[in-house]
Amino acid sequence: MNPNPHILEPGFPLPLESQPVCSAQTVIWAERKSPVLSSSSLACLAHIPCVNLTSGCAHDCIYCYARGYRNFPGYNKIIIYKNMLEKLKSELIRKRNKPHAVYFSPSSDIFQPIPEVLELSHSILEFLLSKDIGIAFLTKGKIPDETLDLLINHANIVRAQVGIITHDDNVRKMFEPNAASIAIRLKQMAKMASGGIAVEGRVVPILPGITDTPDAIDRLCASISNSGIKRAAISALFLRPAITASLKQRILDKGILDDLFSFYKDGKRLAVHAGHSSVIPLSQMRREEIYNRFRQTVMKYGIDLSVCGCMNPDIGGRCNITGKWPKYGLQPGLLD
């Protein structure tokens, strides 16, 4: 019996190969005019060129911060830039120095369940890796086998973060409806780690009252550890107008919604290290409590934990979002 009727019971295990069911997406093809290699306003991405393959993201996470961005194309719309690879090649040829690594993707996922996106991702990764340019990525998607093999074949210059906020696929379905199942993500994490890729779990956002209970944290940490992953980063959900609107629209159980928002009633606006943005966070005390709960739990599983300092400037931390590289910036040598 669930003592809190609004908290979902752990789901039945899903078959490992089950695919996310992607709600209908309108794919819009466009010419990319602005540079492919761009900079992110997030402080921890300031020293690495970033690439967004699409505007909009088919994973449709209902807490997605990118919903508030100016270039967000609207619900269930994905803009794919057809000239992406050619433009990237010409940008790199024009550079006197090539970057050590490129980060995918600050405001979309590189492995969305849309064949055209996955084909484009593969060709761009293949090109960059063939030029010895490292890849750092964060995904909640199912990586096609061929692309996974490509990444493992270049494991020494690949850094992966896998977004995983819960062990419970029922919670995942509610908050990340089109992203890969938890079973698929864990399986991929294990495969990448055993293939030599530096992999971390990214537990962002932690949902207060839903994924921050001692039991939920313990099960998640156990799952991450069982996949052979020994590093994780955490940060709690924050609210912005677009996120609040999305949660109100998509969480149909008013009890769950009211419980979730009740944690933010006294939230005071916080300037974060992301351009000039500010958010409504959980109180600092509440976040400290949650992060301490994680800190205590990970000790049991030998996981090295860090807090995202960009979104928690009042607490501090460094979440290693791009992975560790010998040095950021440029390495000598024109591309041929």
Ligand code: SF4
């Ligand atoms: S995977 Fe990331 S970018 Fe895509 S919808 Fe989810 S939070 Fe947004």
